[in-house]
Amino acid sequence: MNAPDRFELFVLSDGEKKISESVVSGMSNCSDFLMLKEDHTLGNLLSVYLKMAPHVMMAAYKIGHPNVPEVLLRVQTDGTVTPREALVTVCKQLVAMYGQLGREFQKELALRQYADQGENAGAGPSGGAGPSGQNGF
């Protein structure tokens, strides 16, 4: 009855910012990034790839409570770059990597379909392997 709307898991409320940075005072070159309405999908991805990035000394994330869709990501660098710069760089690299994955996938898919068509043509006009579904393909 008083349950929150489920879309509050992934829709920012009015005035909320997706990500906000707060500098950690006790550690040098260290920032906490609070990502609202996010989960392990981004938390784990970013922390793992930040750990691999140059000049990043430490990166870790936590989700404080499973019911609260907030990810806290702490990044410490060696001072050559700021944690924010490191995070932006990693995000850009990941976008490029997923872009490449998409292109690779489309390329392979076209090859696969070409190969399947070849097999079907060889086997006769029955064309068993690729039944056209209801979805217009």
Add this chain to the structure above:
Amino acid sequence: MDYDPMVMDDAEALGPVVKISQADSVRVKFELSNADIAFANSLRRVMLGEIPTIAIDLVEIEDNSSVLADEFIAHRLGLIPLNADGVEALLYARDCDCDGCCEHCSVRLTLHAKCTGDENMHVFARDLVPTGDRVNQVLGTPVVSDSEGLGPLILKLRPGQEVKLQCIAKKGIAKEHAKWAPSAAIGFEYDPHNKLRHTDFWYETDAKTEWPPSEYASWEEPPQEGEPFDYDAVPNRFYYNVESAGNLPPDTIVSEGIKVIQQKLAGLIHELADEGGDGMNGDYNGPRSPEYGTGADGFGGGYTTPFGNGGNQSSWGGAGGAGGTTPYGATPYGAGQSSWS
């Protein structure tokens, strides 16, 4: 253009590699290698939970004399897969200006069945008829993939019983409710020989004889007898099996998943670079580029799958290289029609 070309080149040389072993209208099986498990798992999670589709969300029951309760039928209707081709043109109902729902944010379906014969009558998903204006002619149509062309069974009626109802299908993602999931299942496995010892096999006497080998076991080198445990090894090859529920073709699920995660990342970059104000900002005006409104963005033909056009036409505008349009140009931020990414 949008990201450092150096980084781009590096990624091209070392980035993820895909091998597809099966692709048809129901499933696509592929191997992803040369990527971290976090990269692979994020893609899996996004394909499971965050790809927008369309499902029945509201049911107005005018008449129901069947043996099933109204809410029981409403629940069954919600779970019926609807064709989501073109769903990107549909608004989320919560973002729409209308009061409740309209043709920009919903599809209306009606079901009216009465058993007039002597035999029990079966009501199937094909009896759900989309009415009113739609974004396109297929969006919201129930998926019918059985050979008889009936679709899922909704309910049965005894002679004289009748159901009459109106359904409103809305756009959503599976994080809100599983009925919006595009995939029936996503198989995900790695390390078929358990060389990394990420799993522990339960056994009576001998795990080797009691557990059948994975279908991918022959794809990887089995461990040598007496081979020492390599504690530095990390998983590197991931086997996906994306099975569609019929609302989106399986290859579109993968490409949409990639798109969604790119939008998430682009949203972070946008926000971080925006606050910074200085140098970093320059490159990231993409989301507000005038291209967006004209539909010239990279994702224009989001759902065109190569199955239809028999070619190499990619869903990613950036792929073919027409000016290297990147996902940044297509983030929802400029248009403000979707607030969740």
